[in-house]
Amino acid sequence: MVSTGVTEVKTFSDEEFFNLVDENTSLFIDELGETVAIQSVSAELEEHLDDVIQMMEWASTRIQKLGGTVQMVPNPAATSDRPLPPILLGEFNTNDVSKKTVCVYGHLDVQPANIEDGWDTEPFVLTENDGKLYGRGSTDDKGPALSWLWIIELHQKMGVELPVNIKILFEGMEESGSEGVFEVIHTEGKPGKFLDDVDFFCISDNYWLGKNKPCITYALRGLAYFQLSVQGSTQDLHSGVLGGTVHEAMTDLIALMGTLVDSSGKILVEGVMADVDPVTKEEEALYDTIDFDMEEYKEDNGIKSVSDKLLHDDKKSLLMHRWRYPTLSLHGIEGAFSGKGAKTVIPREVIGKFSLRLVPDQDPKKIEKLVVDHISTEFMKLTSPNKMKCEMLHGANAWISDTKHPNYEAAANAIEKVYNGVKPDYTREGGSIPITSALENATGMNVLLLPIGACDDGAHSQNEKYNISNLVNGVKVLGIYLHELGKIKGPKPSSCKCPAPLTEEELMIPGAFAFMRGFGCKCEM
Amino acid sequence: MVSTGVTEVKTFSDEEFFNLVDENTSLFIDELGETVAIQSVSAELEEHLDDVIQMMEWASTRIQKLGGTVQMVPNPAATSDRPLPPILLGEFNTNDVSKKTVCVYGHLDVQPANIEDGWDTEPFVLTENDGKLYGRGSTDDKGPALSWLWIIELHQKMGVELPVNIKILFEGMEESGSEGVFEVIHTEGKPGKFLDDVDFFCISDNYWLGKNKPCITYALRGLAYFQLSVQGSTQDLHSGVLGGTVHEAMTDLIALMGTLVDSSGKILVEGVMADVDPVTKEEEALYDTIDFDMEEYKEDNGIKSVSDKLLHDDKKSLLMHRWRYPTLSLHGIEGAFSGKGAKTVIPREVIGKFSLRLVPDQDPKKIEKLVVDHISTEFMKLTSPNKMKCEMLHGANAWISDTKHPNYEAAANAIEKVYNGVKPDYTREGGSIPITSALENATGMNVLLLPIGACDDGAHSQNEKYNISNLVNGVKVLGIYLHELGKIKGPKPSSCKCPAPLTEEELMIPGAFAFMRGFGCKCEM
Incomplete structure (x- = not known):
């Protein structure tokens, strides 16, 4: 909080804060709706670059109105052919050198969404129904990201100084591999730069394991995202007129994609499993007590009514394959016919998209080589004259942290206060937040993953939503977490x-x- | 031509007609541009039904302005949930019972087109460049279909009566399996109905073998178009959050599609080749003299600069695989990620699209059973709990005719007159025009395929075009063809x-x- 000239410092009261959060909930929802309406889809920059930029500028204006300072860093990965949104570095400095500094990270871009994909409401119109706020980006990650600004505003309303200095790192390319952000983090982690004096990092961009019990997350899988293109001609061809005379690109691509993974989820790329850390007895024991309902999991993810079958029958095996084993998913094909109905086309060039989730101690660079070599070998077997190219679009290491670190203990204390004594589950996460290890590597400081949303929020899916109860309790937890951090004394942990x-x-x-x-x-x- | 009250009948002169075609070319181009602008995409009826209907009504109005009569037949395949465009039955009756009756068929719907697919110009804006008219539908099939109306108009300008009665059958669903048209043909072929007194049919909806020499086409391949859906859940899932725990639909679909055809074009579905007619020595000899340039074929279809390789190295083998052997093409996948960039989705339901081109004596119904059985067997091997469904969307028999029929001889004479004595090549066609055998079967009368467009027109592809020279000579050939038909005397052939x-x-x-x-x-x- 900027200096107000008031000499008497008002003391923070949990109860007053909680009441204020409750009173302001409808204002928070209105503002979340305002940002959901901005179609900041980073995977569709040709159409939505202006929207992503608009979203970043919205946040800049909002921070400055609260009295913070903002630096909009031009995206270092941008080129004249491919402009990219800037990265936002914001700051609320208490001018009190005895206070610790926390840097909070969030992303303001979202996944693509079209009502035709099966949304029940307009994806870019935040729609409240039965205590839930439906809309693209509501939970991933606009809701959690905005929470920090709401907390700062509430402190101003209470006339209470912030317990820590707050730095804000917001980006607009997270759903497309955080292009440009890693360079900025690397640069800003250097002595005397923006991130150099940060004591703790906090990221709220993942989800609870269930719907009711809060969690703290201490490990993430990494990612290796590939595109595999096969080209047969420079133009699409008519399958009647040309079929039987040309080497069809789709035939090759489908054959290659079919060599990657089998129906039981087993990865068929040789060598990929070599560096996966073995399961220790200690680790295995962690899974015995965890609160997880397989039937609810099937129900929430729309599997119950289709096959009612998961890849693994017991909780421990299922969670391990979700968290601590690698997977390979085939996402789709660019350039082939993808509409409804029938089109008799031989597509000229088709680009398969697939990715692996990585775990300790897999190295994305090594995985890249294994996959590219595998595809090259399989392509040789086809003896096709078509042009083939396989490349990794982005890679990220898996990450694991320490649940006993003061940063984690501050979060656990906050959760206990908001949830009347409930201790959080310590979970891993199957998804990737590559920024996590980037921040840790650049600064050597601890990064906390503090999820707010529920497991059934449907990030990346149709009908993404954010429960109002999670929004409210999230603001409370994140607020109290800052005060718990404020109590930590001593050297940089x-x-x-x-x-x-x-x-x-x-x-x-x-x-x-x-x-x-x-x-x-x-x-x- | 309707009765004009003029008693003296003016004689038709080839030269006067040719001059008039040349003088009116710019008017034809303007009118073609007007119709290309109507986005009558039948594969995207949810978006374009109104456009297809508008296109059919445009033709109705145009025919009536020329003095013809029109009957718009409600599409018998339409339902209240799925409205479809009507079928147009037009007529220019000379009221002269001694004259033969020809029925001309054309379709006014077009393939999908988006400039992002790689068009150099707006697909729905007819754009002239270097003697070529670029635009979706220019050659397939709006240009040829409109030619009949231009010929009738020119006869009126010359004050010459039509040499035959002309019936017109225009539809708006050809690119989506001609839904509803087959029922109409069946009904209208009955005694006393619209098609009952037709002596000859003429369809101009295919292409020359090359760019310079006119052709007449006497055989077509059939079609069996399939869709194969696999569903794993009722909603799309995040590959990080869920990957490793669910049976992914894409994995199964890619595996199944990979069992259909190999990289050399060999169809892997057992039994499919059983009914393919063996090649006779006579038939084989036909291919020896045919005028076909393999290098130009590679150049025109955008293969030269990519692999410079076709599936077969000699002309005879290549044309046989194009015309008289079946093929299987994989067209694409509906429901998977198909955009640019990276999306980490596990799609809930994916629908593969593929088709076979059929030849005499393959039966689509038998092929359907073989393919569905094959897919079922392969799916069993996967032991996947996902929901799978394989179905044939539409099927059409291959077709073969007789080049010595008077209908074919009339066309050959017309070509010789317009092209200064050049005799046409007699070709087959790899594509399907299911309407051909439907018309023949419903009436027992001969159907002629008289292509106007060149081999490199790019129907179904980016940058579809229609050469102005082909437009002009096409109108001339079709016009003279009518007069050659007018000379045929005697019983119904x-x-x-x-x-x-x-x-x-x-x-x-x-x-x-x-x-x-x-x-x-x-x-x-």
């Missing part, structure tokens, strides 16, 4: 997990962290 | 190819044709 970390005394020496990095600290690996 | 056809005398007996049908004539098979 690094995220170092080296065999021989520096002592607390050593860490107090100016430059000690950089010194440690120079001597083989694993944080820099 | 049926298309019967029975071992023991009726004599000419027997054919003069009223009802003889129907009689013959009753006694095992193959025309009715």
Whole structure:
């Protein structure tokens, strides 16, 4: 909070804060609706670049109105042929050097959505029904991202100073591999730059394991997203007029895609499983007590009424395959006929899209080589003269953290306060948030994943929604979390997990962290 | 031509007609542009039904302005849930019972087209460049269909009566399997109905073998178009959040599509080749003399700059696989991610589209059973709990005719007159025009395929075009063809190819044709 000139500092009260959140809920919903209406679809930049930029500018204006400062960093991955949205660096500095600094991350771009895909309501019109707010981006990630601004506004309404300095990192390319953001994080992590004095990071961009019990997430799978193109001609051809005379690109592509994974989910690319960490007894035990309902899972994901069958029959095996084993999914084909009805076309060039979810200790670079080699070998077998190209569009390491870190304990305390003593489940996440390890690697500081949304929110799906109860409790948890962080004293609590970390005394020496990095600290690996 | 009250009948002169065609070319182009602008895409009826209907009404108005009569037949395949465009039955009756009657067929619907697919100009704006008219439907089939109306108009300008009675059958669903038209043809072929007194049929809806030499086409491949759907859930899922726990529909679909055809074009469905007519020595000899340039074929179809390789190295083998052997093409997938960029989705339901081109003596019904059985067997092997459904959307028999029939000779004479003595090549066609055998079967009368467009017109492809020279010579050929038909005297020249056809005398007996049908004539098979 910027200086108000008021000398008497008002004390923060949990109860007053909770009441204020409840009173302001309809204002939050209105503002969420305003941002959902901005069609910031980063996977469709040809159509929606202006919308993504508009969304970033909306956030900039909002932060400045609250008294924060904003720096809009031009996207370093942009070219003149391919403009990209800027990255937003915002700051609410309390001008109190004794206060810790937390940097919160969120993304303001969304997945594509069309009502024809099966939405019950207009995807870009936030629609309230039965305590749920339907709309693209409502839960992923506009709702959680906006929560930080609402918390700051409520502190101003209460006349209470912020317990920590807050830095904000908002981007508009998360759903398309966070293009450009990694360069910015790398640059801003350097001495004296924006991220250099950050003590803790918090990301709220994932989901609870269930619908009722809050979670804290300590591990993520990585990602290796591929596109595989086969070209047979420079123009689409009529299958009647040309069929029987040309090497059809689709035939090759379908054959190649068919060599990647089998119907039981087994990855058929040789060598991919080699670096997967073995399951320890300790780890396995974690799964025994976790609160997870398989029947509800089938119901919520629309599987119950179709096959009523999951890939694994027991909770432990299912969660392990969701969290700690790699998978390979075939997403679709660009360039082939994709409409309704019948079209008798031989497509000239078809581009298959597929991705692997990676786990410790898989390396995306190594996976890229294995997949490209596999596809090359399989393509050779086809003896096709068509042009083939297989490339990784983006890769991200899996990530794992420490649930005993002060950052995690602050979040756990906040959850207990808001949820009347309920302790959170400690979960992993099957999805990828590549920004997590990027922030940790660039700064050496701990990153917390603090989900707000419920498991059935349907991010990336039709009828994405955000429960009003999650919105309200989310604002409360994130708010209290800031105050829990404010209580932490002492040196910068690094995220170092080296065999021989520096002592607390050593860490107090100016430059000690950089010194440690120079001597083989694993944080820099 | 309707009666004008003029008693002196003006004689038709080829030269005057040719001059008039040349003088009116720009008017023809303007009118073609007017119709190309109507986006009559029958494969996208949800969006374009009104456009298809508008196109049919445009033709109705135009015919009536020329003095013809029109009957708009409600589409018998339409339902209240799925309205369909009407079928147009037009007529220019000379009121001269001594004249023969020709029925011309054309379709006014077009293939889908979007500029993003790689068009150099707006697909629905007819654009002239270097003697070519670019636009969706220019050559397939609006240009040829409109030619008949232009010929009638020119006769009126010349003050010359039409040499034959002309009946017009225009439809708006050809690119989507001619839904509803077959029922209409069946009904209208009955005694006393619209098609009953037709002596000859002429369809101009295919293409020359090359760019320079006119052709007459005497055989067509049939079609069996399939859709194969696999459903895993009722909603799209996030591959990170759900991957590893669900049976993915795409994995099954890709596996199934991969069992249909190999990279060399070999169809892998057992039994499909059983009924393919063997090649006779006579037939094989036909291919030796045919004028066909393999290098130009590669160039025109955009293969030269990609692989420069066709499926077969010699002309004879290539044309045989194009015309007289079946093929299987994979067209695309509905419901999967088909956009640019990256989307990490597990699609809930995916629908593969593929089709076979059929040849004599393959039966679409038998092919349907073989394909559905094959897919069922392959799906069993996957042991997947997902929901699978394979069905044939439409099927059409292959067709073959007789190049010595008077209808074919009339066309050959017309071509020789317009092209200064050049005799046409007699070609087959790899594509399907199911209406051909439907008309023949309903009436027993001969159907002529008289292509106007060039081989590189790009029907169904990006940058579809119609050469102005083909437009002009096409109007001339079709016009002279009518006059050649007008010279044919004697009984109805049926298309019967029975071992023991009726004599000419027997054919003069009223009802003889129907009689013959009753006694095992193959025309009715």
